[in-house]
Amino acid sequence: MAETTYKTPLLDELEKGAWPSFVKEIKMAAKRSPMANDLLGQLEHSYKEKIGHWKHGGIVGVMGYGGGVIGRYSDMPAEFPGISHFHTMRINQPAGWFYTSESLRQLCDIWERHGSGLTNMHGSTGDIVFLGTRTEELEPTFEELAKIDFDIGGSGSDLRTPSCCNGMARCEWACYDTMQACYQLTQDFQDELHRPAFPYKFKFKFSGCPNDCVASIARADMSFIGTWRDDIQMDQAEVKKYADDGLDIQRDVVDRCPSKCMAWDGKELSIENSFCVKCMHCINVMPKALRPGKDRGCTILIGSKAPIVEGAQLSSVLVPFMKMEPPYDDLKDLIERIWDIWAEEGKNRERVGEFIQRVGLGNFLEAIEVEPIPEMVAHPRENPYVFYEEYYEEDEGEEEEAEA
Amino acid sequence: MAKTVEEVADLMFNMVKDAQGQKKLKPMDLTKAMIEQYGDEVDKKLCKAAIKQLINSGRCVYTYFGGSYVELPHREGAAND
Numbered sequence: 001m002a003e004t005t006y007k008t009p010l011l012d013e014l015e016k017g018a019w020p021s022f023v024k025e026i027k028m029a030a031k032r033s034p035m036a037n038d039l040l041g042q043l044e045h046s047y048k049e050k051i052g053h054w055k056h057g058g059i060v061g062v063m064g065y066g067g068g069v070i071g072r073y074s075d076m077p078a079e080f081p082g083i084s085h086f087h088t089m090r091i092n093q094p095a096g097w098f099y100t101s102e103s104l105r106q107l108c109d110i111w112e113r114h115g116s117g118l119t120n121m122h123g124s125t126g127d128i129v130f131l132g133t134r135t136e137e138l139e140p141t142f143e144e145l146a147k148i149d150f151d152i153g154g155s156g157s158d159l160r161t162p163s164c165c166n167g168m169a170r171c172e173w174a175c176y177d178t179m180q181a182c183y184q185l186t187q188d189f190q191d192e193l194h195r196p197a198f199p200y201k202f203k204f205k206f207s208g209c210p211n212d213c214v215a216s217i218a219r220a221d222m223s224f225i226g227t228w229r230d231d232i233q234m235d236q237a238e239v240k241k242y243a244d245d246g247l248d249i250q251r252d253v254v255d256r257c258p259s260k261c262m263a264w265d266g267k268e269l270s271i272e273n274s275f276c277v278k279c280m281h282c283i284n285v286m287p288k289a290l291r292p293g294k295d296r297g298c299t300i301l302i303g304s305k306a307p308i309v310e311g312a313q314l315s316s317v318l319v320p321f322m323k324m325e326p327p328y329d330d331l332k333d334l335i336e337r338i339w340d341i342w343a344e345e346g347k348n349r350e351r352v353g354e355f356i357q358r359v360g361l362g363n364f365l366e367a368i369e370v371e372p373i374p375e376m377v378a379h380p381r382e383n384p385y386v387f388y389e390e391y392y393e394e395d396e397g398e399e400e401e402a403e404a
Numbered sequence: 405m406a407k408t409v410e411e412v413a414d415l416m417f418n419m420v421k422d423a424q425g426q427k428k429l430k431p432m433d434l435t436k437a438m439i440e441q442y443g444d445e446v447d448k449k450l451c452k453a454a455i456k457q458l459i460n461s462g463r464c465v466y467t468y469f470g471g472s473y474v475e476l477p478h479r480e481g482a483a484n485d
Contacts, residue, residue: 085484
């Protein structure tokens with residue numbers, strides 16, 4: 001096929017301007033792929049009618065797996081036969097999204113042999129997304145992927161494909177090895193990834209520092225954000241160099257500190273580290289002068305989600321500090337306790353954050369055998385959840401007195 | 405006496421077969437039902453292995469309709485030829 005066979009005046013508008021255009025990419029693919037060509041035709045039709053023409057499948061997949069394939073069918077198969085079936089496959093990405101050019105070529109070759117050739121690198125889950133194939137091509141694609149050591153990712157009510165920032169591989173702020181933790185937990189929880197057994201989806205995301213480049217605090221049911229618990233490392237000579245080079249340390253660093261834990265006398269910067277909330281602002285502004293402390297690990301947060309059944313939520317702190325070192329036994333034990341109670345008591349399509357809101361954090365902590373502590377904050381200096389035993393004892397005492 | 409994986413898989417298969425077309429069952433529904441009916445003869449680990457066997461043998465499949473379920477293999481309504 002030399003050119004696309006559909007007139008696409010509405011889609012053509014999306015090729016204009018300085019931005020990358022998915023229309024341009026689909027048109028390039030359409031020169032070789034009848035599926036991509038019919039995709040253009042149906043999309044133009046949808047834009048004209050302002051009606052979507054996809055049907056959601058619910059059964060297609062590969063043998064033994066319950067996730068990783070999202071069934072799609074056109075509701076206009078006679079007009080657009082190339083996309084009569086147009087299933088999506090989620091492929092588990094390498095930790096940190098590192099590839100060799102050879103493996104990228106292999107992935108693309110496999111997808112050109114078995115699907116539309118269109119990919120999304122990467123989906124919001126982090127997976128490699130293969131867009132558009134027929135049911136009978138799913139198993140052959142899976143087999144070829146297995147031969148080059150790639151596996152399908154998660155979808156449905158399972159552990160979604162864990163993702164992480166590239167951490168220590170490229171970033172000097174990484175407080176733990178995100179790629180190792182992500183890889184290890186992916187390997188250890190293969191059953192949960194491929195065999196949906198939860199009330200709804202569950203996501204892990206690993207960020208090496210509080211800059212949280214993978215936005216785990218907003219997108220993961222369980223967020224692992226690198227942090228430190230000693231003092232910020234400081235080089236006063238470098239601080240002075242920044243000042244000499246024109247940085248207004250008072251205005252751009254000290255005044256912007258959310259916990260006001262810094263002071264600048266024009267010569268020396270001082271930090272009251274016990275007040276620091278690890279926002280990273282000062283470190284980001286003066287990377288040569290300031291660094292995270294040396295006693296590093298991660299903060300584990302729980303409960304964030306995008307709005308689906310209920311509104312959006314951010315994660316709140318569950319474990320203020322944990323050392324992140326293989327084989328991560330304490331971490332795996334905590335995760336399994338959370339899954340146990342949520343899988344058993346969670347309602348259908350209830351995310352773990354919604355479950356915690358329904359049963360109350362106090363009850364949830366009791367069920368997973370974690371003691372409530374003041375550092376379990378929803379926001380810095382805001383803790384609506386802590387319950388102290390003595391309050392209960394006082395209440396009980398008062399009740400007893402009233403009854404008497 | 406503790407049940408075997410095969411026995412639990414058969415019991416679960418019958419549950420899925422009886423519910424087909426009437427109620428979609430999640431893996432945890434099957435597990436809870438087994439524990440409720442057979443008490444100490446089964447546990448979560450055994451139930452997990454039984455579901456795995458049901459799926460790997462092709463007797464049941466995972467399906468997705470807003471959540472994930474275990475059903476008998478069937479042609480889905482949305483499918484085109």
